[in-house]
Amino acid sequence: MKPAPGSVIADKYRLDRPLGEGGMGMVWVATHIELGLEVAIKFMHSKLVHDELGRARFKQEAKAAAKIRSSHVARITDYGSHAGLAYMVLELMVGEDLSTHLKRRHSSRMSLARTAEIVTSLSKGLEAAHNAGILHRDIKPSNVFLAQVDGVEVVKILDFGVAKALGSGLTDSVKTSSDVLVGSPRYMSPEQIRTDPPDRRSDLW
Numbered sequence: 001m002k003p004a005p006g007s008v009i010a011d012k013y014r015l016d017r018p019l020g021e022g023g024m025g026m027v028w029v030a031t032h033i034e035l036g037l038e039v040a041i042k043f044m045h046s047k048l049v050h051d052e053l054g055r056a057r058f059k060q061e062a063k064a065a066a067k068i069r070s071s072h073v074a075r076i077t078d079y080g081s082h083a084g085l086a087y088m089v090l091e092l093m094v095g096e097d098l099s100t101h102l103k104r105r106h107s108s109r110m111s112l113a114r115t116a117e118i119v120t121s122l123s124k125g126l127e128a129a130h131n132a133g134i135l136h137r138d139i140k141p142s143n144v145f146l147a148q149v150d151g152v153e154v155v156k157i158l159d160f161g162v163a164k165a166l167g168s169g170l171t172d173s174v175k176t177s178s179d180v181l182v183g184s185p186r187y188m189s190p191e192q193i194r195t196d197p198p199d200r201r202s203d204l205w
Contacts, residue, residue, distance in 0.1 A: 003028055003043055009082045013041060013089065024048070024058060024161050029092060039077070040093070044086040055086065057161050062088040064160035068132045072125030073157045074145065093156065095148045099141035118144070121155035123204075129157070130200045135164045139203050140187040164198070 003026065007015045012033055019027040019040060030041045048054030062079040065088075078089035096104075098118070110118075122144060129136055136143075138159065145156045162182050183192050189205035192198055 002046065003085075008033070009041065009087065010078075010080055013039065015041070021045075024054070024061075024159075030089075038092045040090045042088050042090060046085065049084060058086050058088075060163060061159065061161040064129075064134050064163040065090075067134060068125075068129050070125050070128030072121055072155055073128060093145055093147040095146045095153070097142050097158070098144040098146060101146055102141060118146075118155055122157065125155065125157040126200075126203050129163075130166065130203070133166045134160070135166050135198060135200065136160060136203050137162045137164055137192070137198060138183045138187070139205075140184050166200070 003015055003018075005015055005017060009015065009030065013030045014033055016029045016031055016038075019029050021027070022045075025042045025045050027040055027042045030039055031037065032039060044055065044058040048058070059079070062076055065073060065076045066079070074093065075091045076088050077091070080087060102110075122139075126136065126139070136157065138161070139157070143158045145158050147154045147156050164182075185193075187205075189198065189202040192202055
């Protein structure tokens with residue numbers, strides 16, 4: 001199945017327009033037909049349909065984010081499969097990710113106060129994730145979204161595709177070899193680079 005404008009997913013979501021695409025999936029703006037509510041639907045990339053690890057990571061991303069209760073984590077409201085393609089439904093956010101925000105500023109530096117605001121909000125989201133027993137393992141500017149909510153900026157954490165269970169939290173259905181790097185090299189903590197077991201401090205790095 002290839003998503004297309006006008007397609008109806010699970011008899012309740014109508015696809016409106018594509019929003020973006022990454023290595024793991026593609027995101028569409030959609031409308032809940034009965035409620036008239038706009039949402040974002042992230043589909044697993046079609047190239048991963050027959051990839052067992054890819055399917056497991058996609059499902060784990062949905063389960064991890066759904067477990068966290070925080071205004072600083074992108075909210076997931078539904079998960080399922082349509083025509084063989086897994087999808088998750090998220091709140092539709094208005095704004096931009098931190099990576100885009102920083103590039104748009106070009107050479108200008110953010111003030112210390114502005115940086116502190118973002119880091120403080122990000123820390124609250126990470127605290128909620130860690131309290132829910134979830135380690136993100138891929139905190140980087142493109143996974144931090146500056147959402148506009150009623151005229152107020154709310155920092156939200158995105159993409160739990162490589163999340164890992166902490167303690168008795170989320171069941172870790174994706175087993176990673178101890179000698180495999182997980183995350184984005186430019187933003188990995190030293191222990192992740194060494195392929196040592198990460199912990200909460202790894203997300204703070």
